[in-house]
Amino acid sequence: MPAQHLSGDPQTGNTPAKLPAGLYVVATPIGNLRDITLRALDVLRSVDAVLAEDTRQTIKLLNAYDIKAPISAYHDHNAAERVPAIIQRLQDGEAIALVSDAGTPLVSDPGFRLVRAAVEAGIEVTPLPGASAPLAALVKSGLPSDAFLFAGFMPTKSAARQTAMTAFQDLRATLIFFETGKRIIAMLTDALAVYGDRPAVLTRELTKQYEEARHGTISELITSVTDTPPRGEIVMLIGPASGDRTWDAALVTRALQEQIPELGMKRASAEVAAQSGWPKRDVYQLALSLK
The missing domain is CATH 1.10.10 (Arc Repressor Mutant, subunit A)
Known part of the structure; x- marks a missing residue:
């Protein structure tokens, strides 16, 4: 079945009274609320319900644009319980939007379970592209972008983290990780042990007032974050393997x-x-x- 398209007037902002039934996977801003697409606003105004990872975060966005759609929580802790009922609503002809706290759903969030169930049930899934922290960080970093791997969050324990990192050790691709300020020194220390002293970029608070990028080698960034611990959400990028990596x-x-x-x-x-x-x-x- 071809993807459904809205027929609203792009000049007036009028939207259809009723969207075609299906699951709409809607990217939302990662910080700056103006990084929302017009199409996303159309859909959020027109769906029968919005599923949000954290309703408190999503309500801020909906209120900013005076959107009154019914909203309920869908997250890791209730996904198994909620998916069957959501699928039934979709089969009954409802249009439902899925959003994450920030960015594109299914990137380090539980949305994939619902999308997979919808696909298996033959329900139309419509992605609405928009903000994405990994891509924004890659664009800002200046590291090679012809090939990249998004690895998300690494395990919290050092041994498990290094084991996970080793899987990407020889990839000729820029590696992209999510990290927190409290764990960044430990993560970088393990990255140095696994990858050697590669070029790296630490980005934080993307699209927000205090957006920042720190460039250097991994060891230089360890010094940087030790001297000036970063706050906020971090996207950590590490340059690709060179093919002649040596450990002294x-x-x-x-x-x-x-x-x-x-x-x-x-x-x-x-x-x-x-x-x-x-x-x-x-x-x-x-x-x-x-x-």
């Missing part, structure tokens, strides 16, 4: 010092050997010398 003894030592307390000497040595390309025997001998 200092970098291998630093990685061992980070991982031995959590993994033990033997397992940490194996992990660092895999990450660095060093022979396992040489890494283990270096680990012994740290005792």
